[in-house]
Amino acid sequence: MTAAIRQRVRPRTAVDRFLTFLRFALTALVVFGLFAFLVQQFVGPDNPLTRFLNEDANRLDWDAFRGLLVSGLSQGSMYGLIALGYSMVYGVLGFINFAHGEVFMVGAMTGLITSNKLFEAGVWDDAFPVAILIAVLVSTICATLTAVLMERIAYRPLRGAPRLIPLITSIGVSFFIQNTSALLLGPGAKRYPLLPQWLRDDRGPTWLRIGGQKILVIVVAAAAMAALWYLVERTKTGKAMRAVAEDKEIASLMGIDVDRTIVTTFAIGGAMAGIAGILWGILFGSVTEFTGFLPGIKAFSAAVVGGIGNLGGAMAGGLTLGGSESLAPQLILEPLGVTGHTQLKDAVAFLVLIYVLLVRPTGLFGERLSAEDRA
Amino acid sequence: MTDQNGAQPLLEMRGINTHYGAVHILKDVDLAIYPGELVCLLGGNASGKSTTLKTLLGMVEPSSGEVVLDGEVVNGKPTSYLVERGVTMVPENRRLFKRLSVLENLELGAYLRNDRDGIDEDLERVYDMFPRVKERLNQKSGTLSGGEQQMVAMGRALMARPRVLLMDEPSMGLAPALVQTNFELIQQIHQEGVAIFMVEQNANMALSIADRGWVLQTGRVVLDDTADKLLANPDLRASYLGEG
């Protein structure tokens, strides 16, 4: 209540006005874009509204729309998996582990090495389900180890230091892992072996045909998220994690080993990023030592969009971000006549972040922080 | 210190000094809690009462002296070591896990136990003691009223099935009527055989139910006597409230 009073009393500054303007501008962009899209879709090119339209815009048919949506969701589910790690570590230690994107990259890299080995051994083509299971296991284990070592070596000695310090350290850790990868495996892009044809085939009823690898990605991501949800909400370990996130001193009074719980949190976040890594490899077929960067930042945005510290929010944020960056260029930007709209994917992702922060600063599912929590 | 029939103290502090950084908080504190006792620690604000409890539980590391549990020196052992052996605390301001449900809070109290049947039994015991708690098991504990939170905090501590229960100002923030009920509950827990070490500001109330008590002043034990004698002691008010 006092906060509300204080807010009302605070005079509006130029910054406030600018933020309000941004809020309206972005809302207007979305509304007009969608309107123009609907006109383009349903009224046809020779209507009085033509001048609002992009003359060259193509109608989007259901197949194309579905394709975009499924790509968006499969990519978004990977953002969601990575976002979980950002969110869990933030929940427990209160800082953003910017090296988490590199954990994802380690997952993709080790997945690549394993798949190529399995390909050479012929297992990849002959028994793909076995091969992919091994690859998922190996990359999950390696990513988990990376996250655990990161905590042990870089962050634990900084426990109790102001939050800015582990945050800056995490940027250093990130460079370290990128360069280690370049040193060990050589710089540049490396290719995953080609997926077997039967997997790449489109599947499903005619109106809903989806590439098999996208189905695989979405199914594996959903399974991983379900497992995580169960772990956090329904097991003793999960309860301990939530307790440590809230109050470390009292958690230790309950007999919880706080350090071990923090390691567990890193490990689980790492495992999720590892799974996302191998799924990324399956979907895009190539990895570089910089693969962790952009997806990492987007996953971080997804965690913020969903409400940092909230696991359901991380998943929802990932899907929102993936879906909008895939759909918005065609649905909003093209009808408005924005040129080069297909290249604006990344910009869209960050605009979504800005928009959510403007409209709902706590994120979609975030709780309002009390003053003491925020301190 | 009064030795009760030559029995071994359950939990003991010997010559404890505790610092926060360079600030010297506890100064040569000696105290002992015997099985089945109800004792209280009195003292003004910032006299070091909470620090005493935290030092006993290993949540704060003393700079010198010994914390002894069942005759074993337990300095440097993690808090879980003491909790496992039957020491637990109802912390100052209750400190529930506000985002967790009431039931989850109670279950966390039994975190170190694996006897499913015993845990269920103790849950029932807590429900009997606090019927209000049972009605709110799935509610987030942060949404409870202060009085209800106090019940959950006590219930959570009891779920560890303690032999000695440390209580840091259990009547803080409770309405006068509730304070009375609260003290009755503490006596009830005590009668079930749990030793109680209570920190209180409410000296008269605390001493009226306690066997013995100590008065702490700027980190030093200045009075150490039976409850009756402390109640009769004219120095009590002077030293404890800093009056006179």
Ligand SMILES: Nc1ncnc2c1ncn2[C@@H]1O[C@H](COP(=O)(O)OP(=O)(O)OP(=O)(O)O)[C@@H](O)[C@H]1O
């Ligand atoms: N974590 C800490 N770091 C530094 N100083 C502390 C810390 N905790 C307590 N202190 C200081 O130690 C002194 C004793 O604190 P303590 O909490 O033990 O007092 P108390 O007797 O419980 O007081 P109250 O009745 O107000 O609860 C106080 O001056 C306090 O400021």
Ligand SMILES: [Mg+2]
């Ligand atoms: Mg205190």
